[in-house]
């Protein structure tokens with residue numbers, strides 16, 4: 421048994437002093453200070469926060485993309501996640517057009533099983549919605565613990581689904597209780613803008629952002645919401661929402677009581693089209709991701725922080741999809757459209773969002789909700805994960821609010837040759853991490869191992885009406 425003693429537990433209603441007793445893999449009890457029995461090994465949390473291990477509901481380990489593959493394996497990526505205070509990831513199994521869904525899921529288990537340092541679950545990407553794929557949605561929900569399906573309105577010829585395919589998948593989800601996750605950008609319109617830009621000789625990374633204007637994110641978000649309405653209010657979760665106008669669509673739907681949810685990511689809360697994507701030369705390639713970073717001259721970042729406060733944005737995930745500059749991002753030298761899309765950040769989400777608390781943009785309770793509790797509830801992991809409560813898995817982070825974190829390629833653990841956050845110094849520091857009762861990281865020393873992480877079958881979302 422272990423006792424995490426002297427800390428401040430952060431729950432859904434706010435902070436309170438409590439000593440957390442861990443018995444084996446689960447939390448046994450929470451005691452008022454000084455009331456716990458003597459005997460267990462003590463982890464001293466004096467002056468620190470005790471929070472549920474964070475859940476990153478959007479990662480892409482080893483994703484084949486743009487002629488290469490995301491550079492973190494399930495081993496390196498989940499190790500980095502653990503060090504950063506994330507104790508569960510939900511990655512995406514990928515079915516491409518023409519592939520059998522169950523084969524693609526087996527392939528993802530082949531990549532992940534036995535290699536993860538923390539617990540993991542899957543969503544399923546459907547890159548080709550056909551009769552077989554629709555049938556397999558029931559199989560995945562009922563037997564494989566996969567209750568959410570990502571569709572793409574972008575990337576024609578790669579992952580793209582047309583409106584008819586989207587509607588059919590939504591109808592199936594409405595019937596079996598699954599969530600539809602949407603990459604909401606108008607891909608065919610973006611492809612026109614990309615072609616025109618390249619014809620004008622506009623080849624730098626900045627043009628990746630300029631050819632994906634927020635109107636095309638807002639239009640796709642709105643269309644997805646309308647289509648979900650036609651499918652009897654199928655539950656819809658907009659992934660990596662980046663822009664004010666897209667947020668307006670989500671907000672309007674939620675104000676009508678619709679089953680519509682959205683996530684954003686740290687890169688959209690902090691980074692910008694001008695400062696990062698527009699960096700000199702080819703440097704901006706580090707920040708090529710889709711949806712793209714938005715202009716600092718508009719109100720996106722302030723609106724997204726506000727959306728997190730009002731719950732129009734429910735979750736912060738990373739969309740962790742790392743590519744090295746060398747041999748990977750470099751594929752797009754002279755043609756931004758060939759730069760593999762993605763930013764790596766699975767290690768830094770807990771700290772970056774804690775900075776929002778320090779800056780007065782989020783409450784402590786909302787910090788924990790957006791990085792742990794709501795992702796657990798949204799994706800059928802609650803109350804096993806996402807909360808400090810008796811009976812829950814002892815996935816726990818002791819967080820030091822007086823510590824400091826310096827982010828750099830020199831010190832990070834992700835398999836990347838650069839950092840999107842190079843040189844950032846922020847308040848707060850992950851002190852100790854427990855995964856199912858095992859201390860896997862403490863005081864900068866990592867003691868976890870590949871293979872400790874187990875596949876978790878998920879239930880339906882708590883938020884469905």
Ligand code: DUC
Nearest residue numbers: 709710711741761762
């Ligand atoms: N966006 C990215 O930036 N990378 C992978 C896929 C996606 O939708």
Ligand code: ZN
Nearest residue numbers: 603659660710
């Ligand atoms: Zn996406």
Ligand code: ZN
Nearest residue numbers: 478480739741
């Ligand atoms: Zn993604």
